[in-house]
Amino acid sequence: MSAITELGYVTIGVSDIAAWDDFARQILGVEVVRPEDSSIRYLRMDYWHHRIKLVEDASDDVLVTGLRVAGVLEFRDMAKRLGDAGVAVRIGSQAEARARQVLEVMFLEDPNGYAIEIFHGPLVQYNLPFLPGRRMHGGFKTVAGGFGHMMQNRRASFDDIHAFYTLLGLRGGVEYIIPLPHLPEPVELMFLHCNERQHTLAFGGPAEKRVNHIMFEVERIEDVGLAYDLVKQAGIPVIIEPGSHANDQMYSFYLKNPSGFMSEIGWGGRQPTGQSEYYQGDAFGHAPVMSNMKGFMVPA
Ligand SMILES: [Fe+2]
Structure with a gap:
């Protein structure tokens, strides 16, 4: 199939x-x-x-x-x-x-x-090796899991989204059910995978924009730290401080890109476990920067 x-x-x-x-x-x-x-x-x-x-x-x-x-x-x-x-x-x-x-x-x-x-x-250009836009310790991790993952806000029900992407061959489901003190219902997030990346597509709650964030994975942890330093030096808003997700166990942080949505830069993500689990929070860190959070859902 x-x-x-x-x-x-x-x-x-x-x-x-x-x-x-x-x-x-x-x-x-x-x-x-x-x-x-x-x-x-x-x-x-x-x-x-x-x-x-x-x-x-x-x-x-x-x-x-x-x-x-x-x-x-x-x-x-x-x-x-x-x-x-x-x-x-x-x-x-x-x-x-x-x-x-x-x-x-x-x-x-x-x-x-x-x-x-x-x-x-x-089109794969083996005659044009990747040339980084700035100094990097390593490259981007893209070979076995696509170029990264993307979380989108949803307009349809989780059931309809799950049925459609299952038809496309992706697997997964709700992995986070996060109780938040200021919300009457916990926030639910759905994660879908199709390769060695723990999730390729994810869906959060309803919001105006289609995209919540796009994640790039780097091969060396030093490149997460270097990117974080460059973000701070450039005065670019950090939306989520460095930390480790419970589901993909990615060490990452989130920043605001020039289009106003989030870019996530991460390292060390794991593969799908093959069995469903759910989480109420991350392993450590990932503290939201409340002053920069306006307009953002709880991401993962
Ligand atoms: Fe993510």
Whole structure:
């Protein structure tokens, strides 16, 4: 059976692309590629042509989630399964695939109404090794688990979201039920995985924006510390102080990016355990910076 194998890429609409140029290079440490069209940037983290596409757009939000399947047979099988399940799918033209630097792409929406692109065959540029935007101790950990994970706010029910992503081959469920003194109901967060990364997609509560945060994992703990120092020196708001999550056991912190949502930089995440568990809090740290928390859900 075909299944999603990784979070391949995301497209983000950004209102201030010049601010993202500096942020991406100097803070995240990714490589910024500027194509002829000056309203676009490609962010590289490994040999792939890109992992993030920035487009000038007032939304300051994620526009597209790009989910990979293994190859042409899995692509055909996935299209058929989605069609049989009544999901509206459009197979992209060759020009649409080439514009995304993939061999084939299909377009659909998840139950939240969020745009999804399922693809196979990304352009991998072994002739262009990753060039960090600034000094780094190591690289980004992308090979076995996609380029990272993304938490989104939900507009549909957890049941509908779970049913849809299960159809795509992801597994998981609610992993955090967090009682908060100022809220009548505990906050529930859902986590879904498809590879060696403990979660690839996560869903929180309802909110105005689609995206809550995107996580990049680095190969060395020193790069979490270095990024934290650079964030502090640049006066960029930290939203969640360093700490370790209970579910993926990632040591990470969260900062506010130029589009106003969170970037998480982490190290040392574990693989899925294969059995469901739930948690009421993290292992240590991850204290929210209350003065910077306005507009943010409880993240994970
Ligand atoms: Fe996260």
